[in-house]
Amino acid sequence: MKHPHPKPAADARTVSRVVPEPTALKALAHPVRLRMLGMLRIDGPATATQLAARLGLNSGATSYHLRQLAQYGFIEEAPHASRRDRWWRASHELTSVPASESEGEALDLDIAFNQAALSLQVGQMQQALEEYAELPPEWRKATAADDIIIPMTAAQAEALTKRLRDVILEAMQAAPRLGEAASQEAGMVPFYVMLHAFPYPGRLPHREGEGEP
Numbered sequence: 440m441k442h443p444h445p446k447p448a449a450d451a452r453t454v455s456r457v458v459p460e461p462t463a464l465k466a467l468a469h470p471v472r473l474r475m476l477g478m479l480r481i482d483g484p485a486t487a488t489q490l491a492a493r494l495g496l497n498s499g500a501t502s503y504h505l506r507q508l509a510q511y512g513f514i515e516e517a518p519h520a521s522r523r524d525r526w527w528r529a530s531h532e533l534t535s536v537p538a539s540e541s542e543g544e545a546l547d548l549d550i551a552f553n554q555a556a557l558s559l560q561v562g563q564m565q566q567a568l569e570e571y572a573e574l575p576p577e578w579r580k581a582t583a584a585d586d587i588i589i590p591m592t593a594a595q596a597e598a599l600t601k602r603l604r605d606v607i608l609e610a611m612q613a614a615p616r617l618g619e620a621a622s623q624e625a626g627m628v629p630f631y632v633m634l635h636a637f638p639y640p641g642r643l644p645h646r647e648g649e650g651e652p
Contacts, residue, residue, distance in 0.1 A: 456533040461548050463511035466534065467477035468551040471496070472504045474558050478512055479529040481629050484517035485620035486524045532617060560633055567631070581630070589637060600636045607632055 459467060467473065475490055491501040505527055507516045517528035539549035564584075571579065591599070617629060 451609070453615070454533055454611055455531045456535050457512065457531040458513065458535045458537065459513075461545055463513075464548050464552050466507045466511050467513065468548065468555045469507075470555050470558050471500075472508055473555055475501065475504055476508060476534075477531060477559075479514060479527060480532060480617050484519065484526045484528040486526055488524070515636065523570070527546065529618070532611075563631060564633075593617070596638075600634070603634055603636075607634065 444535065449540040467476070471494065478484060478490060478493060487502040487505055488498045490496075490505070493503065505514065509516075509527070512530055513534075514527050515530045517526040519526040536549070536552060539546045567582070568584075571582065574582070591601075615624075615627075
């Protein structure tokens, strides 16, 4: 998924981001690691034991996944008063994965990462739907599950997705940083925005000369 780099407004903060190399992307293409990274970004620093309890895993497994994330710079040790436990925090607020323009292993890694991300996102969407009836009316009004199909060229589609990402990133720049005290103000919760945009399946050939005209 390609993320833009728009010029921020004068009073907007800078959103820290990481653009993984292919080898780092391979380490990140794991649903459990993606969930752990998301937890550290949303809720702030945690230990392997705390993450294991949240995920229903043993601390040995979470420690292994944390070391993999740390090896490639996605997380780092967090200063903490407790010297008995090792605390970890996310190194960045956002992971930017440009669409692969090559074939072979780079494309395979791109697909593997997006498959892991999709699996996580579908799970979050299902849980959100299960909780929908219990939401306060104002949060039900803020929730959306829309799908819109528009005839477009590739250039038009790329321009549209860039505009949508710009709007989302501007909102992130104007908001408090995830995991900090300011993001726990009354009435403020993490709001999950997903953007999926793609040619309608089956309408384009997978390779030149293949598929329907």
